Structures are given as C-alpha cells and as structure tokens.
Amino acid sequence: MTTVSDRIKDIGPKPQAFDIEAATKENTSYRSVAWSGRYLQVTLMSIPAGADIGLEAHPETDQFLRLEAGSGRVQMGSAKDRLTFEQDVSDGWCVLVPAGTWHNITNTGPAPMQVYTIYAPAHHSPDKVQATAAIAMADKDDAPAVWSVQPRPVDDKHG
Secondary structure (H helix, E strand, O other): OOOOOOOOOOOOOOOOOOOHHHHHHHOOOOEEEEEEOOOOEEEEEEEOOOOEOOOEEOOOOEEEEEEEEOEEEEEEEOEOOEOOEEEEEEOOOEEEEOOOOEEEEEEOOOOOEEEEEEEEOOOOOOOOEEOOHHHHHHOOOOOOOOOOOOOOOOOOEEO
C-alpha cells in the first residue's frame, strides 16, 4: 500500500491504488512515472510558473491529461506551426490528445501547474523520475518496459 506522503513507486503491471489527486499535488518533479501497465502508463507532472510541458507529438500514443492544480493554456494542431486548437484550462480540466497531434500546455498561473497524464501505450521507463524538463529532454534512457505492448517503433516529435 502507498501512503500519500510517499512518492508513488511504480510497481509495474501489478494491482495498485493511490490517491491520484493528492499524489499529483504533492509531486515536485517535472515527471514522475507512477504506474506502468502493459497497455497504458500514468505519470505525474509539475510545471513551474511560466514554463510549459514542451511542444511534442506522439505518433502512436493517445494521451489524457488532467490538471489538479494551477492553470494553463493548451495548444494543439496537425503540425508544430499549425496549432489551431487553443483552450484555457485550470483545476479539474482534462486535455485529450489524439495520437499524432502536436500539443503543448503552458503554465499561465503564478504557482506550479500540477498535472497527471495517462499514455496509451506506455511511453516512459517504469518508475522514472525526472526533476526538470531539461533533465527529461537529455535523458537517453527513457523507454517503455520490454513487457509493455508497443506499436511499431516510431520516434516522437519535439518542437
């Protein structure tokens, strides 16, 4: 069992339950993988004021994001220079990103934006913690587990 005050430890494709709202709000890392299954993955994110998640597209990955604290501006589109969807979001809002869609969320508030995201299929190394966006971008050892079910290999796109 995981308590709220502990960092959620990814135990892989085993049953797990935790207070996702509390864990998301307590997370201080840019990205912390909370659970990795064979078909999907849950990560917690903390985005500093004025920063963003990072413009990207996952060609074979649908993504669900939910803001648990803070506010932001979502941008999505068919190309990195054609972000035709824009929406202000805040606590309680979700963002649904279809596979292949370029997307970014910028923190527009004065405090960290606390988000959890669900990738399907899994996208990161189980139990991976990346303190900052710069560390995440430089991380060359961040691949889904070999036991996860993955589509044909396709590289993500970053803006």
